[in-house]
Amino acid sequence: MSIGDGGDRLARVALTWLTEPGNRVVWQLVQAQGAEDTLKQIVDGDVPDASLRTAVVARAGLGDPRRVAEVALRRGERLGARVVTPSDDEWPARVESLATLELDIPGRFNRDVRPPLCLWVRGGRPLGEALDRSVAIVGARAATPYGVHVTEDLAFGIAEQDWTIVSGGAFGIDAAAHRAALSAGGSTIxxxxCGVDRPYPMGNAALFERIADCGLLMSEWLPGADPLRHRFLIRNRVIAAAAVGTVVVEAAARSGAMQTMSRTVALNRHAMIVPGPVTSAMSVGCHELLRRYPQTRVVTTVAHVLDEIGKIGEYIAEPARVAGHTRDDLDEESALILEAMPQRGTLGPEQLAARAGLALRTVLQRLSLLETLGLLTRRNDGVALLPAARQGAERTAMPPPSPLSAPANGEVVKANPEGQPSPAD
Amino acid sequence: MSIGDGGDRLARVALTWLTEPGNRVVWQLVQAQGAEDTLKQIVDGDVPDASLRTAVVARAGLGDPRRVAEVALRRGERLGARVVTPSDDEWPARVESLATLELDIPGRFNRDVRPPLCLWVRGGRPLGEALDRSVAIVGARAATPYGVHVTEDLAFGIAEQDWTIVSGGAFGIDAAAHRAALSAGGSTIxxxxCGVDRPYPMGNAALFERIADCGLLMSEWLPGADPLRHRFLIRNRVIAAAAVGTVVVEAAARSGAMQTMSRTVALNRHAMIVPGPVTSAMSVGCHELLRRYPQTRVVTTVAHVLDEIGKIGEYIAEPARVAGHTRDDLDEESALILEAMPQRGTLGPEQLAARAGLALRTVLQRLSLLETLGLLTRRNDGVALLPAARQGAERTAMPPPSPLSAPANGEVVKANPEGQPSPAD
Known part of the structure; x- marks a missing residue:
């Protein structure tokens, strides 16, 4: 660690303490001029934002920010916690996507969405590596036995496949997810x-110690920081951004898990929902998310989750295969449309319908989907394949007919009207 | 009933017996030259389709089609069943949408999707009027107590609002839907x-009598016809087409209810799914439908169903309001985009993003949705409002911020780091 780097690290810790994480103005200043100059500017009272200024003035009365940061770093060292910053190899690149997150809602929760300045970590594994293949599983504190059971099944199965589980530290779904990942001998974060030294809730203290041993505890806040109410909502953006995708298992109406999922959707991450009984208050939020966001996907098994997140995982590893995977998931009509497209050049929707043997209406319906998936594009002179679909076409055979398209009953029409009733409805 | 009309009616009954309902070739001939000439042509052996010819030859050996139809009509008269044809005022117009249904799957279930030639009806209310405001509720025979409970809640509440319930005649969800509608003093079909005189399954015989008294029994098949296995799958298209929308409550994998829903989707009808525990085999089909068809909507309450089907109901009653309703359901970003659009002329996506105060990426994402909803169109020189959106803009105020956008915790940042933990996750 160079002196300059140490200065940057200290300044990031001090700024986090002085201004709370995620602040747009602070993050922008740090991007423009670095953490040390930003700290100096703010400590000197030059704060270009009224509400931030109020917060900073109140904080500054509690101590010198650099001194607070030094104490925190020493405290962290004593308890085996390190500070990770963007200059570290283990910095998780994915959280940087918060740089462009726009929630389009007024007020503070849109203001506090920028990337962390630094992350406190307890545990042996490099943070970035652990998050590289990671799935967040979040949900209600007051989980039902159903929710806990499904969470355990999912987290165990996902962790077994060498994916890291990410969650908060609450009772209910969070704790169930961590426990199942640990049972599978997997990694969990x-x-x-609050501070990584603050076992909150106290009832999960032993669990946190096991996580620190076998996985990672992670926080934007300084050791000793309290779990203030608003911090959970600010924290949620990091869960959504750090993982490849997020699964909500049970969520009450207007819950933190719903808020995490809204950020997942805004970040274009894989947004997965486990449905539940419509009679359960703990599934109301899940169903509401499914109704509100067309981008969310129902998942009910480990295979569904792996299928969903696998697209990105394999995209990183092997870009050429992503299209093939997308194609495998297409409905039959969309697959027929792709098959009918010429590898180069464009085709009008009517010609396309004729070549695919589909109704024009069906083709027009599917074009939006295929465009959204990045497989086709609409140009002035017609529809054209995009490179992803071309690679896919070279690699992927026609998907098999879907179960829906091939009813179990394939018998031919019986000419004789007499027969044994064996209805299929 | 004129003689000519009587001849048409008789020919339609005879053709249904001779060729089974839904056959494409037969329906096309009837459209082109009428039922009587089509019957004559087929009886004379001029059948322009090999598999149909085989079926007809086998049937014709069982009796003279006209004579069979005459006997059926007399039998129907005795048991209070009437034949309804397209020339009757009570013909349900919505089933004619099957004229263009394309399933894009090979084989017989794509062949047998055309509109009914005639419908047998038992019960006092005019069929078309009863189906005008109707919702199909279908699902598993082997329903769980959960599925029966939810079905009862939905069917009772929907019937109370003067919507007719439509379902099959099976045990489980079908029977629960009818019973609840009757309990509500509502209408059910x-x-x-099989024939409307055939109580199948026998255990529902008393229920069918109550339905005939207070609602309607309806079938394409002649009185006396057996409930053959393939008939249930052919019947399902009529349920999907006759109702304004279809709700699936519980469905096993590859079940008849899933097949009904695939037709609902193909017909662009409101396709609604009640989720359930992912641990229940009886909800597997529901979740699979949600995963397979982005057009399906999660519904968990009577209000959700009425909201969904109400759009069409109000569209028929008051076309100008449909856009307003669509707009009310939009997410906030999409609403902002609509607000930002000029009433006439076009705008490029970049200008639109600037005017809406949104990221370009967000705007591009939302354009497909808005286009699908028929509110915007993409032209060569930019994006333009469609008339539906213009009417909506004149009638609808900005939707209120969604619950998700306004977290319960609206407190300002506390400058003092000490506070009572009351986390929100």
């Missing part, structure tokens, strides 16, 4: 809204 | 895959 608890993203806390 | 059982669409059978």
């Amino acid at each position: 608890a993203v806390l809204a | 059982a669409v059978l895959a």
